[in-house]
Structure formats: structure tokens, C-alpha cells
Amino acid sequence: MLQSWVVVFGSFGYIALLFAIAWYADRRAKAGRSVISNPLIYSLSLAVYATAWTFYGSVGRAAHDGVGFLPIYIGPTLMILLWWFVLRKMIRVSKLARITSLADFVASRYGKSALLGGLVTVIAVIGILPYISLQLKAVSSSFQIIFRYPEIVMPGNTGANPILKVTAFYVACFMALFTIAFGTRHVDVGERHEGMVAAIAFESIVKLVAFLAVGLYVTFGLFDGFGDIFGRAAQREDLARLMTPLAAEGALANWAWMTVLSMLAIVFLPRQFQVAVIENVEEKHLKTAVWLFPLYMLAINLFVLPIAFGGLLAFPQGVDPDTFVLTLPMSRHMEGLTLLVFVGGISAATGMVIVETIALSTMVCNDLVMPILLRWRRLNIASRRDLTSLLLEIRRGAIVVILLLGYLYFVAAGEAYALVSIGLISFAAVAQFAPAFLGGLYWKGGTRNGALAGLSAGFAVWFYTLLLPAFAKSGWFGMTVVEEGLFGLAALRPTELFGLAGLDQITHAMIWSMIANIGAFVSVSLTGRQSATEHSQATLFVDVFTQTGERGSLWRTTTSASALQTLLGRFLGPTRAAELFLAYAGSRGLRSVEELEADAELLSFAELQLAGTIGAASAHAMVATVAQEEPLGMDEVMTIIDEASHVIAYSHQLEEKQQELEAATASLRTANESLKELDRLKDDFISTVTHELRTPLTSIRAFSEILHDNPDIDAAERHRFLGLIIKESERLTRLINQVLDLAKLESGLAEWQSSNIDLAEIVNDAVGSTSQIFKGRGVKVEAHLPATVPAVVADRDRVMQVMLNLLSNAVNFSPSGTGRVVVRVETEGTGVRIDVEDNGVGISREHRDVIFEKFRQVGDTLTQKPAGTGLGLAICRQIVTRLGGRLWVESEPGRGSVFSFTLPLAALPAAVRPRAVA
Amino acid sequence: MTKRVLIAEDEESIVASLQFLMRQCGFETRVARNGYEAIASLADFRPDLVLLDVMLPGRSGLEVCRFIRGESGLGGVRILMLTAKGGSADESKSREAGVDDYLSKPFATRELVARARALLGVACR
Amino acid sequence: MPKSSRKGPRLVGLFLLGCLFFNYPMLAVANARATVLGVPVLYAYLFAAWALLIVLVAFIMERTE
Incomplete structure (x- = not known):
């Protein structure tokens, strides 16, 4: 048969x-199935x-x-x-x-x-x-x-x-x-x-x-199962050694x-x-x-060994084992x-x-x-x-x-x-790709020159240690080189390079070629530099799983969409190119290819499509010829690409530098602005202080002169004028004291007496010493204190100053007769909070921060001149901040305000505690 | 005919002293405690002299001054500016706005009275 | 592939197991003059270990998480 x-x-x-x-498969693929x-x-x-x-x-x-x-x-x-x-x-x-x-x-x-x-x-x-x-x-x-x-x-x-x-x-x-x-x-x-x-x-x-068919036939047809084959083989001296081959x-x-x-x-x-x-x-x-x-x-592989032993048992010497699969049946x-x-x-x-x-x-x-x-x-x-x-x-x-x-x-x-053995020579050759390939996939530092060096070195060693002996063995040329080494040097024997003997040829070649390959790849990569394109490609490959969106392109173009389509048409056929461009235009929401602009994205698209046909390197060069309107001249294109990537890298650096400069200028400008602002604030402060000092002084001087020039003034008038002089003098004294106090606080020259203080006592004292004012204005005052108030470390007089200030503000802004001020002390987290609540006019949202600024008084200044110097809250905030706490206000206009401040508990680390300044 | 003096000032005690001094000279006085009041008083009080504080609430002394100078019906009104700020910048601003005289706080009462009389063309007593 | 998050590490684990299976000293131990059901120990060991590895991989990959 x-x-x-x-x-x-x-x-x-x-x-x-x-x-x-x-x-059939191609037809199905075209049909999309x-x-x-x-x-x-x-x-x-x-x-x-x-x-x-x-x-x-x-x-x-x-x-x-x-x-x-x-x-x-x-x-x-x-x-x-x-x-x-x-x-x-x-x-x-x-x-x-x-x-x-x-x-x-x-x-x-x-x-x-x-x-x-x-x-x-x-x-x-x-x-x-x-x-x-x-x-x-x-x-x-x-x-x-x-x-x-x-x-x-x-x-x-x-x-x-x-x-x-x-x-x-x-x-x-x-x-x-x-x-x-x-x-x-x-x-x-x-x-x-x-x-x-x-x-x-x-x-x-x-x-x-x-x-499998021949395996089953040999194992169960020619012989009686695995055990039979191996059992018979084991009895033959020359075959028994194959059972334990790894002992060699x-x-x-x-x-x-x-x-x-x-x-x-x-x-x-x-x-x-x-x-x-x-x-x-x-x-x-x-x-x-x-x-x-x-x-x-x-x-x-299941029946490889049974067939091998079956063949060895069945045939006399002279039948090539490579043919057993065919010759046994x-x-x-x-x-x-x-x-x-x-x-x-x-x-x-x-x-x-x-x-x-x-x-x-x-x-x-x-x-x-x-x-x-x-x-x-x-x-x-x-x-x-x-x-x-x-x-x-x-x-x-x-x-x-x-x-x-x-x-x-x-x-x-x-x-x-x-x-x-023939196949393994090929295996060893393709293994040379591993360093450049895997290195390229996982190490961004691998460079083109490194890859070139590694591949060349590995390939050279492969050629010398495997291919050369293969040719020699076939009698193409004498075995002299293989047996005696190149130039007769024993160290250069292709199968025992540098004296490495005792291994089979493939293992020997693998060791040396990998050393040469990896060594050259890594060392050249580490000592060289990457071009801009290399760098962007390295990133694309290594970070492929973390990238999203379109990748960047190095194209700057002067070409048209139709020129690109023509280019693609040459490689893919005009119909296919037209289809691709139409689909691309469609994806951009355009109706025809004519509306497409030959921007960097379109160039990248064309390059990608072309890469599918002629490879990335050629595609890049081809698109470059069109994009740069150079009809041909691969060398020039290559140079242009190279230069372009340098220029782009350079301009990128310039851009970075410029951004750095702009950032520096901006921060300098900001610094200058804030200095100017500080200066302006200082001028404002001095001018405001001057004004505030001159005002009471004006009254005092005027009335003094009036009294002096009019000795015959009637007693009631005299008494009224003297009262005004005293009032204005007090105002002047208070103002001077506060300005000085604030100056001391701000400059850090204020003296602080730190000690464990009892807040309950301070609150009670403060309420006690202001009770006359409260009575005078018909405002009720209550203090709600918990059973125990934890001790805080602070300057007692300063805390007292804050309390008095808040209380006098509260009484001044509470309605006469129906006013009610409540003081509360609460422990919260790492500190103690003191609230002073009134039911006065309240403070609108935009004024809540303003009132803590110097000389900023709010209220209806058209009808009523606010009492006080306008420095009280600024001083309070300075004090509380200095004590490691916070002072703020919450308010509902028309319903009243709550001024709150916190003080840290005594057991806090030193850094948070107020510093005692000598 | 009694001269009328409008005192535009928000500090209560200064108002009291100015009122005393002007009345002592035999002038009729009215008090305006902010810029709006001052402008409102111009029409019905028709003052001959305005003692004008620069730092008035509402509309400042300078604004009031410009208003007066902008109204043709108020041509005869003399303005004496009082300022607590001091400094030549303030004075030049005031002069530009059209004040007739300018005095820094705190002032000597005799000086004030003398200048007010001079502006009103009333001989010294 | 959100489901695959745990597959990767497990496959690496199997890779290491495989490296252990098909290397010194396991191979040296298996390289003995004895038989299992008539099959030399080394051959039996290699194919059994190989099959086990495949079963484990299939189990990890095909199990619905």
C-alpha cells in the first residue's frame, strides 16, 4: 500500500x-467571526x-x-x-x-x-x-x-x-x-x-x-506496557545506565x-x-x-522514553534513533x-x-x-x-x-x-536576544548602544563557540582551530574557551555568550546616554501597564493629511489607506479626510499604521520624509530625526529653565509684595496711632485753654469741662498703655510669668471686677464652671487681661437692660476652652476676622462712636496665640456672639507651652 | 447779623469745646456728627463757616469739602479743616479740595478762634 | 484585569516550586536505581512533578474568583 x-x-x-x-479561517476573519x-x-x-x-x-x-x-x-x-x-x-x-x-x-x-x-x-x-x-x-x-x-x-x-x-x-x-x-x-x-x-x-x-498513536502502539502493542519496556531495558547493561543519566x-x-x-x-x-x-x-x-x-x-513527551527504549530493544545497531518513531511501525x-x-x-x-x-x-x-x-x-x-x-x-x-x-x-x-543538537544551536542564538529584550522591557536605562554591543558580543561568542565547530566538524575546513584554538592558543579553543572544560558544548557556549552579552549590554548602557526618542520609547515599554492615553510624539509638521494618506496608500494599498483615514476622521467627529489637520496626532497615527507593515524604524523614517517635505534622502531624514530629537530635548531643557526662572520671579514678586504690604501696614499703624493720640489730646488742650482763658466761667460748666479733661486723659493713658503692650507682645519682649493657674479663680475674679460695669449697664452676667477645672500653665495676668477685655467687650455690645453675658469653661481634648457669650447685635461674617485687626472697630460708626481703642482684641489674640491657644468668634448677627479661646493643658510637651522670656 | 458756624466733628468732647469757643464769639452753631449730616445741614442751616474734621464717618471731610465747592449756591461758605493726622501731604490734599484754612489737632484755642474770625471777616475782640 | 491581581503572585510561587522540582537536589535524589510500578524513579518523578505543576496552574487560572 x-x-x-x-x-x-x-x-x-x-x-x-x-x-x-x-x-476558511481567513474568510471567517474577513466576516468578522x-x-x-x-x-x-x-x-x-x-x-x-x-x-x-x-x-x-x-x-x-x-x-x-x-x-x-x-x-x-x-x-x-x-x-x-x-x-x-x-x-x-x-x-x-x-x-x-x-x-x-x-x-x-x-x-x-x-x-x-x-x-x-x-x-x-x-x-x-x-x-x-x-x-x-x-x-x-x-x-x-x-x-x-x-x-x-x-x-x-x-x-x-x-x-x-x-x-x-x-x-x-x-x-x-x-x-x-x-x-x-x-x-x-x-x-x-x-x-x-x-x-x-x-x-x-x-x-x-x-x-x-x-x-500518541505510535506511542500507544509501541507501549501496548509491541510491548506489554511501561513496566515491560523499562523492565527489559534494565536488564541490558548498555541501556540500564539511561535509567539514571543524571549521575554523569x-x-x-x-x-x-x-x-x-x-x-x-x-x-x-x-x-x-x-x-x-x-x-x-x-x-x-x-x-x-x-x-x-x-x-x-x-x-x-509521554511516550518518548517508551519509544526510545522500544526502538533500542527492537532494532540491532545501525538504525538511527532519530527515526524510531517512523521505523518502529x-x-x-x-x-x-x-x-x-x-x-x-x-x-x-x-x-x-x-x-x-x-x-x-x-x-x-x-x-x-x-x-x-x-x-x-x-x-x-x-x-x-x-x-x-x-x-x-x-x-x-x-x-x-x-x-x-x-x-x-x-x-x-x-x-x-x-x-x-542542531536545534540547540539555534536556541543558543535566539537566547542572545534576552538581555536586550528583557532589559528593554524592565530597565529604562538600557540604551541603543548597549543593546548593539550586547547583541554583537553575544552573537560573536555564539558564532565562535557553536557555529564554527559545527562547520569544522562537517569537514568544511580543518579541525585545527577547534582542536588547537585560534592562532594555536589553547585558551581560545572554541569548545573549551579559557580552559572551561567538562561541560557540553551548548552549556559552554551559553555561559560565555551570556557573560559577553549581558556584560556588554549593561556596561555600555551605564556609560552611555539615551537620545530623546530612546528615552520616550524606554518609558513607553517599561511603563506600559501604568500609562494611559495617547503617547507623545516628536513630530512637528508642515505636511497635509492627503500627503500622509498617499504615503500610507503606497504601502497598504490606496483603498485600505482611504478606509483608515476615513475611520480616523470619523473618530475625530469629522465628515471627510479633507477636514483632517496633519497634526502630530495624525502623524503618529500614520506612523503606527505604517509600522504595522514596514516596522517601526522604517515607518518613522517614511513619515519623516513626508512630514519634513523631503521627497527622499533617508540619511538626511535620519539626521533630521536625530537633530530634531536633540533640539527637542534642548528646547525642553530651555523650557524647564524658563519655568524655573518664572517661578523664581514669581516668588520674588510675592516676597516683595508682602514686604511692601508690611511696610504699608507699619505706616498705617503709625498714622492711626498718631490720630488716636491726637484726638484726646485735642480735647484736653482745648478745655485746659478754655478754663485758663475764662477764669469767670460758671461752676457747672467748669465741672463738666474738667470731667471731660479727666475722661480724655484716661483714654489717652489707656491708649498709650495698649500701644506699648502690643508693641512688646509683637516684638517678643513681653515678660511672661508661667505658672500653674486656676482658671475658675481667674474667671470669678474677672467677673467680680467687672460687676460694677455690668450693673451700670443693666446687663446680667453668669459664670458656668465645671466641678473641676484642670490646671493650665500660663501667665495669670495675661489670661486675666484677656478675660477682662472679652467681658468689657461683651458688656459694651449687649443691650442695656435685657443684656445677658454667660462665661463657660470646658475641658476639651488637649486643652481648656473658655466661652464668653453675649446676646448683643452680633458680628456679620465678613467682620469676624477684621475685628481682630488693630484699630479695626465695627459697628454703626455714623451714629455711635465705638468705645475702646480698637486694640483690645488684637492684643488678646496675640496673648492667646502666644500661650499656645486659639481665639475666635462665632456669631449670629442680631442674636449675639460667642468669643472663645483655648489654652493647652499643663501636661503638654514643652514646645507647645508658652516660653518664658527673660 | 449773626454768623453761623457748622461744626462737623464726631468726637464728643472736641465738639463740646468747639461749641463753647464759637458761642463765646457770638456765633450760631450746629453740630454734624458725620459726613452725611454735614451735607444735609448745608441747605437748611446755610452756614458761613464750616469747621470740618478730615476723619468724618460716612463721607470724609475732604468729600464734604469737594461737595461744597461743587455747589454754586454755596459759594460763600468758608471752610476751616481740622485734622488729627498731621503731615504736609494731608494739608496739600485739603488745599486742593478747596479749603480756606487748615489747622492740625491739637490746636491752640486762640489760634482757632482767630482764624475763624478772620475767615468770617469779624474783627478781633 | 482586576481579577488577576492575586494570580500573578501565585504563578510566581508556582514558578519557584517548579524550579525546586526540576533542580538539584531533588533531581539527584530521584536519580536512583529503583522503579515505581515498573517505571524508573527518575522518569516517574519528572512526569509526576510536571503533571502536578500543570494541575496547580490550571486550578489557579480557571478557578472563578
Whole structure:
């Protein structure tokens, strides 16, 4: 049954099915009913991680060292637990900044650096080549083996080697066509490929089912369950050691490094970035994926060890363990199962190749070719009408080139290594992205130069310690360098750098490359400076979860909306561009694109849309050409951007300086105003005091002279005049005393006698000594004192002065005859409060603060000249404040007022107590 | 004909002294205790001389002075400004407002009487 | 995602647990010449610990809060 044509038709049939699925998913996506927008499909698409390496290679690795294949899956399981933080952040940033690939992400983070994007692309392409060659090798081997059915012949063991190479070439070409058909039918904003994801998810099911089927067959068909296989293996001396593989020297260290390596790979492999970040529909799908994807990996690994041991037990030497999955069912003539396994293998390999090359071709196009083409004046790229087809051509070309390079790697170095070893070289390459990437996501201080240095250093070490020995081992050039070191220096032996021996090659390379990478990244970042764009991007990336609203833009523009639309049209197609602009105008409440202003926001919008197609760095440069009305000249644009960011940073500094100056001027002005105010107040005070002194003096002098000049004045008149002289003299004395008192209080020269005083006694004394005045005006006075009044520390005479002042004010403003003044003492919190309540005219709200000012008397001055000097309350407030209390008034006009003051209790700390001034 | 003197002053004891002095000269007096009263008294009392305190409540002495100078019917009214503030700034302001004479408090009674008589054109006794 | 506030720390906790599971000295202990139900201890241990970790993650993520 398994004639070649059956195999070939089966393969084509399967691939036709994949196309059908992709076509259906794309159609559904266009209709707005995405099939991939669910957590199950998302998890299955992540399983693109399981490639031919997993499908064929794991068994090979297990046959070699037992559990050595497992860290490749346990690492991701662990990493996924951190995805909740890391991957969610990556997804959020990517959606915000329209990131289209790994290279784009790194370039965008470090100030939209085209150079960095290019470097990441080169590293990714070179690093992934071994991995692609692995798939080619696995698929072409499986073809070779299945074509020989029912014989089991290893391709490498016969003269079939050149044929294998030819097969691999065809496989590479076919896969290129396949990928082009899948991934580059149209240019999509945001680089999302719904059909591809659906097909990948389907392939993940197929490869799992195939592997489980062969696993179940081997375990329970060929053998009698797990116990039977392991039991028989344990009896063979050469296999028993595989049961306890971790006893070997360095095995645990290798295990740990392998775990770390695959933790990084699950994040930084371009295809994983593509499916996990770029193709992610909703962040919440992560919730299921964090356990479902590890479960998938567990399931696909469950039968690896039984199949490995089964193969080792069933076959004599000479059958490559990498082929056990296929050769075991073949050996028992299980034709259906063989075909299923074969298709499963194709699924695993094609899934990887499609997603990986699409991701890589996007990077090559957006971050390598486009920036170069844009810089190339003669091509005049920027002025071309429609660039969508050019973009597609570049990507298609990139896919073909990448697969052919993969094929060349296979020819050059592929045969010397087992599948897993080839794959690990790629893992180690993408792990080089980790410092720049994670550093960029969590450390704002990482700079473009730091990232460049780190990536270059790490990549160089990787190249020297892994790729070079791989080529050497394949006989491309002599083993001299590997065995004796560069320039014959033993310390420079690529696999034992600086004498670090006893580790496997991958672990050794990881240690040195990470030291070089992280060391260069951190040290260059710390010693260098960031440009303005870098700084703003760093903030955008690191603080993505805390940012809200639109991000800032560095654009200053002279262009028009239609020019921008034309620009977008070149890359996205005119229809799509028109749609986008119309939608944008609509969101601004405008009816047509013509009404749009080409402001910074519109430029940012255009740049974002463009970034989805040609990457952040190129998009920035393209928009710059239009915004600056420069038809082309990438170099100039780059310079302009650079200068602009410097100018903006500089003007920003200027602005800050100016603001500082303005603030300083303002505070100086305020200080000057308050000084002037103080001066004015002092003048006012002196002039008021003068007036208040002259008034009684005028009367005294006038009456004295009258009495002097008129000795014959009648007795009654004389008596009246003398009375006025006495009254005015008293007024003068009181005024002088109060002015002096106030001056002393304000200058701090007043003497304070602090002692424990009894407030009840003071209140009673004050009421007693004013009782005559109260009687005279017919005003009742009452004192309401609690049973015990706590002692306060204060100056007794000063408190008495306040009491007398408040009481005499109360009596003066109470109605004659019906007046009633009540004094209350209450303990509250940390002090004692004394209220003096009257039922007089009250004080209106606007006057309640004024009355505590000097010489400010309120009341109807037109009809009645207020009694008193106008200094009493000002003095009272000075005294109470000085004693650590507060004096205020509450009043209801027409009903009366309550003057209250507080004094702190005796037990308070010294700082609150009145200071005794000597 | 008896001369009429309007005393515009809010301090009770000063009013008493001024009233005594003016009456002693044989003038008829009336007292206004604020600016409004002073202006109101002009029409019905028709004073020949106003002894005007600067710091009057309601409308100040200066305002009253300007009012008098602004009314054509009050052309003959003489104004003697009394001020407790002192200082040349006050005096010049008063002169600008149109006072005929100016005296600082506290004043000598003889001086006051002499100036009042002079303003009224009555010979010294 | 307001509900996720407690998930993050728990996942980190599981991460640390996983690091403990799949590292020295646990692995060295499991690396013994013995069998559990006919399966070598190391293999049984690795898959059991792995499965346990997945169950715990699923429990944390899918439990309605």
C-alpha cells in the first residue's frame, strides 16, 4: 500500500486540507467571526514549538542520554508561569506600538533604531538556519525511509546520501512555495495571519495524535506496557545506565542550562514571538494557554522514553534513533500508522517552517531590506505609487532565500549532528536576544548602544563557540582551530574557551555568550546616554501597564493629511489607506479626510499604521520624509530625526529653565509684595496711632485753654469741662498703655510669668471686677464652671487681661437692660476652652476676622462712636496665640456672639507651652 | 447779623469745646456728627463757616469739602479743616479740595478762634 | 484585569516550586536505581512533578474568583 505515489499523494492531500482550513479561517476573519479567537486555538498554535525535533529528535536524544530531551519542555513550562508578567507586557507593548516582529520590538524599544533592527534580523536569520535545516533533514529523511518501505534503510548508511540532499532541496523548494502561499498573499496591517494560525493549530492536533498513536502502539502493542519496556531495558547493561543519566559528571549543570536555554527560546524564537505575541487576539487567552500548552507538551513527551527504549530493544545497531518513531511501525508493517506518523512528521516540520520563515521574512523585509532600499537614493523608493507589491516581493524573496540558506546549512553541517543538537544551536542564538529584550522591557536605562554591543558580543561568542565547530566538524575546513584554538592558543579553543572544560558544548557556549552579552549590554548602557526618542520609547515599554492615553510624539509638521494618506496608500494599498483615514476622521467627529489637520496626532497615527507593515524604524523614517517635505534622502531624514530629537530635548531643557526662572520671579514678586504690604501696614499703624493720640489730646488742650482763658466761667460748666479733661486723659493713658503692650507682645519682649493657674479663680475674679460695669449697664452676667477645672500653665495676668477685655467687650455690645453675658469653661481634648457669650447685635461674617485687626472697630460708626481703642482684641489674640491657644468668634448677627479661646493643658510637651522670656 | 458756624466733628468732647469757643464769639452753631449730616445741614442751616474734621464717618471731610465747592449756591461758605493726622501731604490734599484754612489737632484755642474770625471777616475782640 | 491581581503572585510561587522540582537536589535524589510500578524513579518523578505543576496552574487560572 505504501507505494511512493501513495505517500506523495497523501502528503499533497494533507497539504490541500491545510490550505482549505486556512482559506476558511481567513474568510471567517474577513466576516468578522474569527475562528482563532479562542484560548484553545491560541494554545494549540503555541504548540508550533513542537517541531520535527520533538517529533523525531526527542526519541533520538532519549536513546542517547535518557532524560536529556526533557528540559526543552520543562523550561517553557516554567517560563509560562512568568508569562503572566512578561508575555502580557510584551503583548500590550506590541499592540500599542504596532510591533510586527522581534527585530521590530528591539528596534522600537531602543529609539526606533534601524541599525539595531537590522542586527537582530541578521542574528535571527543566521541563528535560525540550523533549526530550519533540521526540519529539512527530518522531512527528507522520513521521505527516504518511507520510500524504501518495507525495507528499513538509513539514508546515511547507504549510498543514498546525494539523493538525500536532492530530496532535501526539493523539500526546501516545496516548503518555500507553501510558505509563500500561506503567509504572503496580502500585506496586512499588524502582520496577523488568521488562516495560518488556524492551519498551525490543526497541525498541532495532527502531530499530537500521530505521536500518541505510535506511542500507544509501541507501549501496548509491541510491548506489554511501561513496566515491560523499562523492565527489559534494565536488564541490558548498555541501556540500564539511561535509567539514571543524571549521575554523569556535569549532567545536572547541563540540565539546568538546558532549562534556562529553553525558557528563553520559548519567548525569543521568532515563530514563538509571532504566534504568542503578534497573532494573539486577546490577552485573556493567556489564562488558558498557561496550563493547556504545558499539558500539550507533557502529552507529546509521554511516550518518548517508551519509544526510545522500544526502538533500542527492537532494532540491532545501525538504525538511527532519530527515526524510531517512523521505523518502529514500519518494521511491523503497520502501514496506516506509518502513514499517520509520516504525516505527523510533516505537520511538525511544516508548521515550524511556515511560521518561522514568515516571521523571519517580515523581519528581513521590514528591518533589513526596506531601510536599505529607503536609504538608496537612486531607487527613489519613497516616491513610488504602490509599494504593497514590492513589500510582498521582498517577503517572498526572503522566504526563498531563507529556506535555501537552511538547505545550504544542512548540506554544509547538518549531517554531523543529531536533530536535537542542531536545534540547540539555534536556541543558543535566539537566547542572545534576552538581555536586550528583557532589559528593554524592565530597565529604562538600557540604551541603543548597549543593546548593539550586547547583541554583537553575544552573537560573536555564539558564532565562535557553536557555529564554527559545527562547520569544522562537517569537514568544511580543518579541525585545527577547534582542536588547537585560534592562532594555536589553547585558551581560545572554541569548545573549551579559557580552559572551561567538562561541560557540553551548548552549556559552554551559553555561559560565555551570556557573560559577553549581558556584560556588554549593561556596561555600555551605564556609560552611555539615551537620545530623546530612546528615552520616550524606554518609558513607553517599561511603563506600559501604568500609562494611559495617547503617547507623545516628536513630530512637528508642515505636511497635509492627503500627503500622509498617499504615503500610507503606497504601502497598504490606496483603498485600505482611504478606509483608515476615513475611520480616523470619523473618530475625530469629522465628515471627510479633507477636514483632517496633519497634526502630530495624525502623524503618529500614520506612523503606527505604517509600522504595522514596514516596522517601526522604517515607518518613522517614511513619515519623516513626508512630514519634513523631503521627497527622499533617508540619511538626511535620519539626521533630521536625530537633530530634531536633540533640539527637542534642548528646547525642553530651555523650557524647564524658563519655568524655573518664572517661578523664581514669581516668588520674588510675592516676597516683595508682602514686604511692601508690611511696610504699608507699619505706616498705617503709625498714622492711626498718631490720630488716636491726637484726638484726646485735642480735647484736653482745648478745655485746659478754655478754663485758663475764662477764669469767670460758671461752676457747672467748669465741672463738666474738667470731667471731660479727666475722661480724655484716661483714654489717652489707656491708649498709650495698649500701644506699648502690643508693641512688646509683637516684638517678643513681653515678660511672661508661667505658672500653674486656676482658671475658675481667674474667671470669678474677672467677673467680680467687672460687676460694677455690668450693673451700670443693666446687663446680667453668669459664670458656668465645671466641678473641676484642670490646671493650665500660663501667665495669670495675661489670661486675666484677656478675660477682662472679652467681658468689657461683651458688656459694651449687649443691650442695656435685657443684656445677658454667660462665661463657660470646658475641658476639651488637649486643652481648656473658655466661652464668653453675649446676646448683643452680633458680628456679620465678613467682620469676624477684621475685628481682630488693630484699630479695626465695627459697628454703626455714623451714629455711635465705638468705645475702646480698637486694640483690645488684637492684643488678646496675640496673648492667646502666644500661650499656645486659639481665639475666635462665632456669631449670629442680631442674636449675639460667642468669643472663645483655648489654652493647652499643663501636661503638654514643652514646645507647645508658652516660653518664658527673660 | 449773626454768623453761623457748622461744626462737623464726631468726637464728643472736641465738639463740646468747639461749641463753647464759637458761642463765646457770638456765633450760631450746629453740630454734624458725620459726613452725611454735614451735607444735609448745608441747605437748611446755610452756614458761613464750616469747621470740618478730615476723619468724618460716612463721607470724609475732604468729600464734604469737594461737595461744597461743587455747589454754586454755596459759594460763600468758608471752610476751616481740622485734622488729627498731621503731615504736609494731608494739608496739600485739603488745599486742593478747596479749603480756606487748615489747622492740625491739637490746636491752640486762640489760634482757632482767630482764624475763624478772620475767615468770617469779624474783627478781633 | 482586576481579577488577576492575586494570580500573578501565585504563578510566581508556582514558578519557584517548579524550579525546586526540576533542580538539584531533588533531581539527584530521584536519580536512583529503583522503579515505581515498573517505571524508573527518575522518569516517574519528572512526569509526576510536571503533571502536578500543570494541575496547580490550571486550578489557579480557571478557578472563578
